[in-house]
Amino acid sequence: MNTVHQNMYEQGLTRPRHGGLLAGVCAGMARRFGISATMMRVIFAVTLIVIPGSQILVYPLLWLLMPKEQAYSNSSYQAPVR
Numbered sequence: 001m002n003t004v005h006q007n008m009y010e011q012g013l014t015r016p017r018h019g020g021l022l023a024g025v026c027a028g029m030a031r032r033f034g035i036s037a038t039m040m041r042v043i044f045a046v047t048l049i050v051i052p053g054s055q056i057l058v059y060p061l062l063w064l065l066m067p068k069e070q071a072y073s074n075s076s077y078q079a080p081v082r
Contacts, residue, residue, distance in 0.1 A: 005067040014069045023063040 008014065012032045015024035021041070030040035048055045 004065055008065060009067050013066055015063075015066045016069045023059075024068075025059055025062045025066060028066055028069075029062075 013028060015028040016031065017024075020027040020037075026040040026044055027037040030037040033040075044055055044059075
């Protein structure tokens with residue numbers, strides 16, 4: 001699990017400490033892909049309508065896999081803060 005957190009961190013997929021509504025998954029993905037958090041939440045809601053139930057499985061999985069912002073420093077691994 002630690003290597004998954006480290007790989008996501010290196011790719012820029014982290015949950016921000018501030019600005020997230022529930023767990024910060026949409027805000028973290030929005031920052032990674034360069035769009036607003038509101039737009040990512042709209043995309044999330046639309047895909048939930050188009051493909052019902054898909055995000056119910058994906059969101060909790062990303063919540064567990066995406067590390068919090070600043071959980072790693074200078075590419076030396078530290079345990080994620082929860």
